[in-house]
Amino acid sequence: MANEKRKKLTPVQQEYHLFEKERETKRPIVRNCVCAFLVGGIICTIGQAISYFYMYFFDFTEQTAGNPTVATMVFLSMILTGLGFYDRIAQFAGAGSAVPVTGFGNAVISAAIEHRTEGFVLGVGSNMFKLAGSVILFGTFSAFVIALVKTIATQWGGL
C-alpha cells in the first residue's frame, strides 16, 4: 500500500520520502510487542479470574460466565478511563490495551465522556460510537455474510 502511494509522487517527493525516513525515529516494534503481550496477557488473565469468580460464586458455567465477565471488564474500563488512567496505560501497552474488550469499552466511554459538553443527546448520544462503530459495523456485516454462507451451505449444500 505504501509503495503504491509512493508511485503517485513526483521524483522530488520520493527522494524526500527516503531522506526523511532515514532520520525518522523508528517505532520500537519489538519493545511495543513485548509490552502488548504482557499487558494484553495480564488483562486476559484478570478476565479469567473474573470468570472463575462468577462461576464459583454464582450459577454461571464456563459457557455462560463470558457475559458477566465482559460486562465487568467494560465496567473496570470505564473506571480507568474516567480517572484518566486508560490512555496512559495505552501509551505503554499499545494494542495490549486496545485489543481486549476493555479497549472497545474505552473507545465507547472516552468518546461519550469527551462529547458530554455538547449535551447528552447530540454530544454523548451521537458521538458514543464514533470510534467503536466501525468495529460493530464490520463485525456485524462480516458475521452476517459468513453465517449466511454457512447456513446456505449446510441447508442446501446437501442437495
Added chain:
Amino acid sequence: MLAMFFWAFVVGGLICVIGQILMDVFKLTPAHTLTILVVVGAILDGFGLYEPLIDFAGAGATIPITSFGNALVHGAMQEAEKHGIIGVLTGMFEVTSAGISAAIVFGFIGALLFRPKG
C-alpha cells in the same frame, strides 16, 4: 485451573501482539486494526476454529475483540439452526449483547460521572 490462567495469558497476549504488528508494521490506525481483528474472529468461527480456541484459552480468547466477531457469527448460526435463514439476521446480537449493552450503559454512566482529564 492454573493451566487455564497460563494459557489465557499467553493466547490473549499473542492476539494483542498481532494487533500491535498490524499497528506498527502495517501502520494501521487502531480503528482499522480492531476492525480487521473482529472480521478475522468472525471468519475463524465460520470455519469452526474459534470455539476450540476458547475451550483451550478461556478468557485469553473471549476477552480480545476477536471474540466479538466469533460471538456474532455464533448467535446468527444458533438462530439459523432454529428458524432457518431469517435467524441469521435476528440472532446476530443474541450472544454479543452483553459487550455492547455494557459499553453503552457504562459509557453513559461514565459521561454522567466523569470529565475528560486531558
Added chain:
Amino acid sequence: MLKGHRTWVFANKPVIIATAAVGGPFEANGRLAEDFDLLHEDLWLGEESYEKAHRVLIEEAAFQAMEKAGLEKEKVQFLIAGDLINQMTPTNFAARTLGMPYLGVFGACSTSMEGLALSAFITNYGGADYILTGASSHNAAVEKQFRYPTEYGGQKPPTAQWTVTGAGVAIVSPKGDGPRVTAATIGRVVDMGLADPFNMGGAMAPAAVDTIEAHLRDRQIDASYYDLIVTGDLGRIGRQVSLDLLRQHGIDIDEERYQDCGLLIYRDGQPVLSGASGAACSAVVVYGHLIKRMRRGELKRILAVATGALLSPLSFQQNETIPCIAHAVAIEYGGEA
C-alpha cells in the same frame, strides 16, 4: 518594502512593545515555566468545556499584554490572531470579549508569525498605532478535533508531538521600546507527499527550509547574521531533517544557533515524544521566552520561522497528503536597531 521575491523589509522597524504568554499545567512543569506570565494548574481553567478554556487563554494573554504596555483595550486598533479549532471559534469569541476590530488568520501552527508579519506590515505603513497579535492552542481541544477523544487509549508513535496548551500575544506599535521587527518572509505551501498525521515534523521540515532559504536569499545575508534561527514546532525529527536539508542546499548553520520551539518548551522527562506542537508552541516560546532573552541582551537578532501543517481530520481521512507552510519574521534588539 518588498525585497527580493517574497520578503518585506520594514524601514520603520515596528516595535514589539509588550508580550504575554499564558500556559497550562503541562507547560508549568516545562523548562520555560519561568517565562510565562500566567500558568494554570487545571486544564479546564474552571470552564465548562475545553473550547471555553481555550478562549480564556487568549483573553488572559491579551489582558496581560495590554496591562504590561499600559494600554486600554480601546487604544488597540486591530486584533490579528488565530487558532486551530474549527472556524477558529475560541479566537472569535475572545475577539468578542475584547471588542477590537479583528482579523482572524489561519496558518495552522504558523499563525503566530503570520500574524506578526501582517501586524508589522500594517504598523510600518502607518496603518495602526497598536496591533495585538497572537496565536493559541489547547491540548485537549485540539486532540479532540484532530485525533481521538482525549481519554482514548491510542498509542502514539515516537514521531508524534504534544500540542501546547497556551496563548502567546504581542503588541506591535510603530514607536516605543522593545525588540523590533525588521523583516518578514511569507512562506508558500510545500507538500512533499507525507501523509502521516503523527509525523508533522517530517512533513513540515521542507516548508521551513524553503522559507529560510528564501529569506536569506532575498535579504542577501548569511545564516550567521542571526544569533538564533528558531523554527516553530518541527520537533526532534523535523529539526534534524531540516538541518540536514539546509546543509544539503549549501546553507551552513551552526547547530547551536538552530533551535526549535517544540524542543525548547518542555523538559526531557516529559512524555512529549518528538516534541511540542500547536499554534501556541511558537507563540509562547517567542513571545514568552525569546523576547525576554532579547530584552536581557542575550540575543540580538533572531529569525522566528513558525511552521504549520495545513491539514484537517477530513483531508487526512480522504487520503490527502499534508500541505505545509512556514512564515519567517526577523526580530532585532540592541545594536544598530
Added chain:
Amino acid sequence: MAARQPFPGFAEIHKTNGLMEMKKWWLAAVAAIIATSGCAKEETEQKQSLQRANLLRTHTSGTAKHAELNQGPAERAVAYLRQRDDVRDVVAVNSGDRLLVAYQIPHMKRWSRKQIEKDIDHKLRDMFPGYDVVSSSDLKIFWKTKELKANMDNPRWDERKFNQEIRRIEKLSKEQT
C-alpha cells in the same frame, strides 16, 4: 509552580480540590474491588482442595451407605472415564433414572473438547441405556457435582432435595450463552 501573577479582577487559578477528593474515593473503591476479587480467588482454591479431600474420603469409604441411593452406576461411569486418557478428573452421581457425570479434560486436550464431550456422551448412553445421562466437562458442573456428592453423607439431605439439586445442575449444563 512558578511565575504566577494573578491579574487583578480577571484571572484566577482554579484549584482542583473537589476532583482530588473524588479521585481518592474512586481509588478506594477500585482497591476494594481488587482486594475482594483477590480474596475470592484464594478462597476458591482453598475450598477446592478441601473438596478434593472430601471426594477422596467419600470414594474410599464408599457411598452405598444410603440404600435408597445406590451409587453403582455412578461408580461404573467413574471407573470407565478414569481409564480414558482424555479425562483428568471425574465425579458422578445417580439418583433414580438420572446419571450425572462431570469430568475435566487435560488442558492440552481441550482443543478437541467438543469431540471428546460428544464421544463420552455417546459412550455413556450406550453403557447406561435405562438412564437419563447428563455429562459435562464444564468446571462449574464439576464443582457442583462434587459438592453434591460430598453432601450425600449429610443426614439432613433426603432424596427429594437430592433430585432437585441434580435437576438444577442439569438445567445449568444445558444453558447456552
